[in-house]
Amino acid sequence: EPEVTQTPSHQVTQMGQEVILRCVPISNHLYFYWYRQILGQKVEFLVSFYNNEISEKSEIFDDQFSVERPDGSNFTLKIRSTKLEDSAMYFCASSEYAGTNYGYTFGSGTRLTVV
Amino acid sequence: GQQLNQSPQSMFIQEGEDVSMNCTSSSIFNTWLWYKQEPGEGPVLLIALYKAGELTSNGRLTAQFGITRKDSFLNISASIPSDVGIYFCAGQRQGNQGGKLIFGQGTELSVKP
Numbered sequence: 001e002p003e004v005t006q007t008p009s010h011q012v013t014q015m016g017q018e019v020i021l022r023c024v025p026i027s028n029h030l031y032f033y034w035y036r037q038i039l040g041q042k043v044e045f046l047v048s049f050y051n052n053e054i055s056e057k058s059e060i061f062d063d064q065f066s067v068e069r070p071d072g073s074n075f076t077l078k079i080r081s082t083k084l085e086d087s088a089m090y091f092c093a094s095s096e097y098a099g100t101n102y103g104y105t106f107g108s109g110t111r112l113t114v115v
Numbered sequence: 116g117q118q119l120n121q122s123p124q125s126m127f128i129q130e131g132e133d134v135s136m137n138c139t140s141s142s143i144f145n146t147w148l149w150y151k152q153e154p155g156e157g158p159v160l161l162i163a164l165y166k167a168g169e170l171t172s173n174g175r176l177t178a179q180f181g182i183t184r185k186d187s188f189l190n191i192s193a194s195i196p197s198d199v200g201i202y203f204c205a206g207q208r209q210g211n212q213g214g215k216l217i218f219g220q221g222t223e224l225s226v227k228p
Contacts, residue, residue: 004157031214042220043158043203048213056213091157098214100146100207101165106157 002026004107006092012113013082021077021110023092026103032075033093034067035106036060043091049075050098082114121204121219128194129227136222137188138204146207147180147187148216153200161202162189184209194226 005024013019025032034046048055049067064086066078075094079086089109096102121138128134138147146165150158162173164180164187171178177190187206191198204219 033214033216035216043205043216043218045215045217048215050213056215058215093157095214100148100163100214100216104160104214104216106159108155108157111155 002103002105004092004094004105006090006107006110008110009108010111010113012115015084015114016081018078018080019082019112021079021090021092021112023075023077023094023107024073025075025092025094026096026105027073029094029096029103029105031055031095031098031102032067032069033095034077035091035093037089037091037109039088046077046090048098055098079112082112084114087112087114119204119206119217119219121222123222124220125223125225127225127227130194130196132194134191134194134198134224135188136202136204137186138206138219139186140206141185143184143209144206144217145184145209147178148205148207149176149178149187149189150203150205150218151200152203152221158203158205191224194224196226196228199224199226 007022032049037043046061047057091109092107095104149161152158162178169180175192201221205216
């Protein structure tokens with residue numbers, strides 16, 4: 001079964017550093033998403049991306065965050081100047097179209113720890 | 116904001132018991148989804164519901180999309196130890212074009228053998 005692949009599985013970074021979280025969406029998918037889950041809390045939407053631009057973003061997704069599809073396969077989330085409260089699991093997802101009945105699939109996540 | 120209220124927050128049950136959890140919202144959703152999450156993993160889709168009133172089963176799991184489109188429930192029958200995990204409801208709002216999902220707070224299920 002096709003998978004969304006995320007790397008690294010765990011990233012530890014110093015406060016103030018920049019991190020890039022990487023995702024390889026399912027190959028025929030056109031919509032890409034990032035979600036965040038702070039430990040013990042619910043999964044929260046960050047951003048959706050289609051046709052090389054952001055379709056929608058949440059209040060969490062401020063100027064500290066950016067997304068990019070640098071080539072035909074990767075989708076990245078960059079967090080500039082990380083803060084302690086950025087520590088969370090970050091999940092990438094992809095779907096063929098915007099609806100949930102189009103193979104909407106989550107990756108296994110990257111655990112980001114900011115120290 | 117757009118909130119999904121999921122209950123109960125946690126459940127401790129004996130193997131073989133049935134389980135029921137639900138989600139409600141003050142807003143209308145056009146899709147309801149139920150996910151299971153195990154430690155260190157991403158959410159895995161269990162059941163997707165697309166029509167008001169729809170009742171769908173997946174093995175021992177049954178979920179329904181409420182008639183008002185503002186609620187959904189998930190039942191697990193004859194629970195087994197591998198049912199342990201956190202169950203999340205999620206919804207997609209009517210008219211949402213970007214594919215955003217809104218998640219409930221989760222129900223943590225513990226099953227005693």
